[in-house]
Amino acid sequence: TCWCTWEHGSVERPGFEQGLLALASLAQQMASYSNSDSDFIDRLAAKQSSPVHQVYVLEVCLDGVRGPKLGPPKSRGPRSDQPCLQRERRTFGKMVSLKYPSLVPVSCAEALLGFIFVAAALLVFLLVRQLVKQRRPPGFPPGPSPIPIIGNIFSLATEPHVFLKKQSEVHGQIFSLDLGGIMTVVLNGYDCVKECLYHQSEVFADRPSLPLFKKMTKMGGLLNCKYGKGWLEHRKLACNSFRYFGRGQRQFERKILEECMFFVDAIDEHKGKPFNPKHLVTNAVSNITNLIIFGQRFTYDDRNFQHMIEIFSENVELAVSGWALLYNAFPWIEYLPLGKHQKLFRNAAEVYDFLSEVIKGFSKGRVPHVPQRVHREIDSVLVNGRQATLEDKHKMPYVEAVLHEVLRFCNIVPLGIFRATSQDAKVNGYTIPKGTMVITNIYSVHFDEKYWNDPGVFEPQRFLDSSGNFVRREAFLPFSLGRRHCLGEQLARMEMFLFFTTLLQRFHLQFPPGAVPTVAPKLGMTLQPKPYCICAVRRQQKLSCSGDTP
Incomplete structure (x- = not known):
């Protein structure tokens, strides 16, 4: 019954998720077989099944797993056929790794490399996104050159009002700053400020969502x-x-x-x-x-x-x-x-x-x-x-x-x-x-x-x-x-x-x-x-x- 259930399951069909569901279903049925006679029967049945099924049966035989409804596994001494079981598990394990590479356990080194790769890809994405945000739109006022990523933030660290007035002498009464990707317009001089805050008061009456x-x-x-x-x-x-x-x-x-x-x-x-x-x-x-x-x-x-x-x-x-x-x-x-x-x-x-x-x-x-x-x-x-x-x-x-x-x-x-x-x-x-x-x-x-x-x-x-x-x-x-x-x-x-x-x-x-x-x-x-x-x-x-x- 066990191997038939597995054979007619979904692992042989395309799709990793379907295979895992079938494997979980089989595990519930196989868990009750833990004595030597059952091990022998299951191993014979597994040879007619898929490699994944055979590896799973070998694991059950080695570990003596029982289902939760049947209680803990019975006490038993060392098995005389344990070396044979281990050899069979290694053999079928190689077959599984070739046919179902997604089911093979990943080492710590491989997991670390994968994490580093994902983190690096995310960092590159964020950097590119930040650099795109720092581009001035067409027709936007010019301004001092920004430092990549942080922009002109550090230029405002000391006496920002004096720095901005000096920049107006270079770029004109209206210029722009990049505050870490937040494009900002600076108004200098009475004429420019009056034009924006008085003649276009409604347009310039909002607050930034900082x-x-x-x-x-x-x-x-x-x-x-x-x-x-x-x-x-x-x-x-x-x-x-x-x-x-x-x-x-x-x-x-x-x-x-x-x-x-x-x-x-x-x-x-x-x-x-x-x-x-x-x-x-x-x-x-x-x-x-x-x-x-x-x-x-x-x-x-x-x-x-x-x-x-x-x-x-x-x-x-x-x-x-x-x-x-x-x-x-x-x-x-x-x-x-x-x-x-x-x-x-x-x-x-x-x-x-x-x-x-x-x-x-x-x-x-x-x-x-x-x-x-x-x-x-x-x-x-x-x-x-x-x-x-x-x-x-x-x-x-x-x-x-x-x-x-x-x-x-x-x-x-x-x-x-x-x-x-x-x-x-x-x-x-x-x-x-x-x-x-x-x-x-x-x-x-x-x-x-x-x-x-x-x-x-x-x-x-x-x-x-x-x-x-x-x-x-x-x-x-x-x-x-x-x-x-x-x-x-x-x-x-x-x-x-x-x-x-x-x-x-x-x-x-x-x-x-x-x-x-x-x-x-x-x-x-x-x-x-x-x-x-x-x-x-x-x-x-x-x-x-x-x-x-x-």
């Missing part, structure tokens, strides 16, 4: 979500909420002035000694947002809140680091245990956890004439030491000019937030396909010599006319332009004016002797000053700043 954005924000939120109906409704809701909950500017103004008093009191505690103001400034500005959204503020010695500020600042720095750009190009590095991208993810998780708990709980020292003139203007308007209000803004044109020059000169967000084209676009004769990532180099706008004389010099006078009145300048885009311009621009301007006037009304700010800091910024998504100390001396005091930098 792996980093997806990982950290799920492409949600007003800042990072894709342009479309959902974003339009979200922004409209946010604007209405600002107007409703803030009751216009008055409510915002009251909250800002309240925080200003906490801020200057905290500075006053240093009694004119050197200190690093970053902690206080960041805490104060963050509290404005907290007051508006959550209705509460955090004290300047709240350790949990200070930790959140520190890691959030660190993430702002890491978000445009080389590791972040590499992650966007090669998302699989997420599974590597090392790298700054892992710190970025851990920091983001901590911030989200902290915010969840909150919701649940419901450098002027180098230009001395500038602060002197600011003091005079503040004193002339804020008589008898009264606190500034937004109504005083138009009475202080020089203060406004200083604040605007700070925004221009310092370039807080030099490359803006990356954008993407929502449809095919034509710019300066170049074709930009839909979905292309776009970088707007705001630094090149604020240092565009076509619109600014001596842009590398800090000069508030450029925002004043001959009569000393404040004038707005065209090539001034600290809050970007078009449909994706900063939603919080109005709030930020209010905070800057009220904090600045309150601070300068009470204090003389100067650097410790011999400790003038560098103006070179700390690079990141935003440009931040490197650690430094200042002395805040009450203007009524006649003390000189003294002390060493910590």
